[in-house]
Amino acid sequence: MSSAVSELKALRIDPRDNVAVALDDIAPGSQVLIQGLTLEVLDRVPFAHKMAIRPIAAGEPILKYGVPIAVATVSIRPGGWVHEHNARSYFAAKRKVEP
Amino acid sequence: MILGYARADGRLGIRNHLLCVHTVECSSFVTQQIAATNNRVHAMGFAGCYGNEYAARMMVALGSHPNVGGVLLVSLGCEGTDAGALAGAIRRSGRPVEVLRIQEQGGTEPTIRRGRELVAGMLEDLERVPRLPMTMAGLVIGAECGGSDATSGISANPAVGRASDLIVDAAGTAIIEETLEMLGCQEIIAARGANPKAAEDLRAAVEKAETFSLQVDQFSIAPGNQAGGLTTIEEKSMGAFAKSGTRPIQGVIKVAEQPPHKGLWVLDTVPDRSPFGFGYSNPNDSEGILDLISCGAHIVVFTTGRGSVIGSVISPVLKVCGNPKTYARMSGNMDVNAGRIIAEGATLDEVGREIFDLIAATASGQPTKAELLGHREYFIPYKSQDLCVNA
Numbered sequence: 001m002s003s004a005v006s007e008l009k010a011l012r013i014d015p016r017d018n019v020a021v022a023l024d025d026i027a028p029g030s031q032v033l034i035q036g037l038t039l040e041v042l043d044r045v046p047f048a049h050k051m052a053i054r055p056i057a058a059g060e061p062i063l064k065y066g067v068p069i070a071v072a073t074v075s076i077r078p079g080g081w082v083h084e085h086n087a088r089s090y091f092a093a094k095r096k097v098e099p
Numbered sequence: 100m101i102l103g104y105a106r107a108d109g110r111l112g113i114r115n116h117l118l119c120v121h122t123v124e125c126s127s128f129v130t131q132q133i134a135a136t137n138n139r140v141h142a143m144g145f146a147g148c149y150g151n152e153y154a155a156r157m158m159v160a161l162g163s164h165p166n167v168g169g170v171l172l173v174s175l176g177c178e179g180t181d182a183g184a185l186a187g188a189i190r191r192s193g194r195p196v197e198v199l200r201i202q203e204q205g206g207t208e209p210t211i212r213r214g215r216e217l218v219a220g221m222l223e224d225l226e227r228v229p230r231l232p233m234t235m236a237g238l239v240i241g242a243e244c245g246g247s248d249a250t251s252g253i254s255a256n257p258a259v260g261r262a263s264d265l266i267v268d269a270a271g272t273a274i275i276e277e278t279l280e281m282l283g284c285q286e287i288i289a290a291r292g293a294n295p296k297a298a299e300d301l302r303a304a305v306e307k308a309e310t311f312s313l314q315v316d317q318f319s320i321a322p323g324n325q326a327g328g329l330t331t332i333e334e335k336s337m338g339a340f341a342k343s344g345t346r347p348i349q350g351v352i353k354v355a356e357q358p359p360h361k362g363l364w365v366l367d368t369v370p371d372r373s374p375f376g377f378g379y380s381n382p383n384d385s386e387g388i389l390d391l392i393s394c395g396a397h398i399v400v401f402t403t404g405r406g407s408v409i410g411s412v413i414s415p416v417l418k419v420c421g422n423p424k425t426y427a428r429m430s431g432n433m434d435v436n437a438g439r440i441i442a443e444g445a446t447l448d449e450v451g452r453e454i455f456d457l458i459a460a461t462a463s464g465q466p467t468k469a470e471l472l473g474h475r476e477y478f479i480p481y482k483s484q485d486l487c488v489n490a
Contacts, residue, residue, distance in 0.1 A: 048250050
């Protein structure tokens with residue numbers, strides 16, 4: 001596996017965001033450079049999915065587009081894949097049936 | 100230059116179609132058989148037997164659409180929808196309208212025979228519709244997304260937003276819908292209101308969508324959206340709303356209502372009440388496209404990331420694909436490759452301009468991929484909706 005830092009592999013949409021979007025399938029152990037920040041990716045992050053770029057505690061908002069788009073259900077380390085296994089909708093708590 | 104088809108009510112169309120409408124599922128086969136004789140005849144209708152005011156209003160709006168030059172209504176003869184009343188309402192737009200009732204005509208074969216005669220005569224009349232020059236200012240453009248993934252919010256939808264800004268700046272009209280996909284964003288959306296009433300109406304429309312979603316316990320997010328990297332409805336909403344561009348939003352309209360003046364509008368398609376105590380949050384993409392067309396959209400711009408193949412009756416559908424991998428697999432269905440923004444570093448402005456230019460070319464008669472492939476999907480569900488009064 002190449003150890004080169006890839007610059008075009010992830011995008012942070014808003015400076016307030018604590019996640020970045022993968023612009024390609026990213027393998028665990030990859031180093032990616034995201035707007036000046038070098039990040040070691042911990043999990044396999046599929047194309048267009050999100051990874052944490054800062055530590056996110058359980059109960060903290062996931063910020064994308066500069067706004068909360070989900071709440072973390074467990075703590076997430078920088079470089080961790082962020083999806084349904086560790087984040088959920090704010091509407092989930094209001095639902096009659098938990099998905 | 101766009102040469103519009105001038106209708107008797109003063110509206111200008113960019114296509115010159117004849118519409119065959121079944122007023123109950125029982126007459127849909129006969130309707131399709133009549134329409135199959137000529138490519139310019141589009142078949143659609145409402146499947147239910149029990150009449151529905153919303154569906155009837157929808158069929159009148161579609162029969163009076165600027166891209167439609169004449170209507171044949173095909174009824175079985177005993178359904179709740181009153182084909183004669185629909186005909187009267189469409190006729191007030193100056194469109195020629197004919198009605199056939201299968202039970203009166205004597206069944207399948209006599210109705211198809213008579214229907215084909217009527218259609219042949221109406222097609223001859225369509226050839227004589229006067230043409231008048233029109234500009235982007237005369238166009239109504241709808242925008243919708245479907246089969247979204249996490250590319251939609253960074254490529255296709257913001258690029259459509261740029262095209263929407265160009266349409267508004269050219270004094271045209273743009274409509275976005277899917278308030279069910281604005282959940283969690285009501286403050287951002289309300290802040291875009293052109294005036295205090297628009298802001299209040301936008302906030303109320305999104306809150307209504309949230310209440311309805313919780314009532315029916317369905318959120319407008321599908322398994323494919325999540326496989327494509329969208330974790331929640333809030334995330335999908337932020338990406339979907341990017342289709343609106345940056346211009347002020349003039350207000351909220353309901354299905355089958357024309358925007359009262361030019362500019363950018365939000366279409367609220369959410370039921371105001373659920374007649375059977377249940378309902379869909381978002382039935383399917385074809386319903387959304389037809390809702391936009393019922394408000395007068397000449398063209399619908401449809402963005403996708405996972406991939407979609409649908410077109411529509413009445414108005415051309417332009418497909419903008421935001422995911423470069425999907426585009427590579429399904430380019431035969433896609434009119435614009437917005438995946439270039441991700442894979443090739445194209446700018447949102449470049450792709451937005453490409454979409455705007457393609458809207459102009461489509462309005463001038465250039466067929467979209469969905470038109471060339473013969474896609475003519477439509478969907479009208481049972482629904483209850485009160486009209487807005489924006490006048």
